[in-house]
Amino acid sequence: MSRSRVSVVVLAAVAGMLLAACTGGGEPAGSTIPNLAGIDPAPPPPELDHEAVEAGEAIYGQYCASCHAADLSGQPNWKTPNADGSYPAPPHDASGHTWHHSDQLLTQIVSVGLDVPGTQMPTFGDQLTDAEIGAVIEYLKSSWGPDERAFQWQVTWQESQPDS
Numbered sequence: 001m002s003r004s005r006v007s008v009v010v011l012a013a014v015a016g017m018l019l020a021a022c023t024g025g026g027e028p029a030g031s032t033i034p035n036l037a038g039i040d041p042a043p044p045p046p047e048l049d050h051e052a053v054e055a056g057e058a059i060y061g062q063y064c065a066s067c068h069a070a071d072l073s074g075q076p077n078w079k080t081p082n083a084d085g086s087y088p089a090p091p092h093d094a095s096g097h098t099w100h101h102s103d104q105l106l107t108q109i110v111s112v113g114l115d116v117p118g119t120q121m122p123t124f125g126d127q128l129t130d131a132e133i134g135a136v137i138e139y140l141k142s143s144w145g146p147d148e149r150a151f152q153w154q155v156t157w158q159e160s161q162p163d164s
């Protein structure tokens, strides 16, 4: 394949990704869509595991809702830092940015914590099994629209590729 032919193919893939990331209008004003340029499109997202969603809802109610709110809406004014410089708990529904992160990163955040000095987000690796953490993440996914689901699946799939 000649050099110019390669760049046409790459550009077409990038344009498709940007379109996929921006359509639907589900994106709240002011939030940032990470740049997916150069990433191959993933296969369609897998169906949600409804048993895991149900189990995850109960785990969420017990371990997460006190800070992130029972309806996943987070703490009020979650974009404004607290007096000590830490941030309030963000929403986990489509209005937050949980869906910007891959399964791998979300699992890591919940299990061993956020790499943010002074963060109020606890770690759960000693209280929840990997399956329970997976279930709670599956529950969060069930609150997203198709665009957020597709986006989060894309970053998850991309991170699972051998050359990523």
Ligand code: HEC
Pocket (backbone or CB within 6 Å): 060, 063, 064, 065, 066, 067, 068, 086, 087, 088, 089, 090, 096, 097, 098, 099, 106, 109, 110, 114, 116, 118, 119, 120, 121, 122, 124, 136
């Ligand atoms: C004691 C309050 C508290 C509890 C309980 C809590 N969180 Fe958090 N969580 C936070 C705060 C505060 C942040 C924001 C931290 C920061 O930016 O420093 C956060 C951030 C997060 C993030 C990162 C979100 C993003 O957009 O980057 C994830 C994911 C998360 N929490 C998941 C969970 C899950 C799942 C549970 C339950 C298993 C849970 N949290 C329980 C306070 C809490």
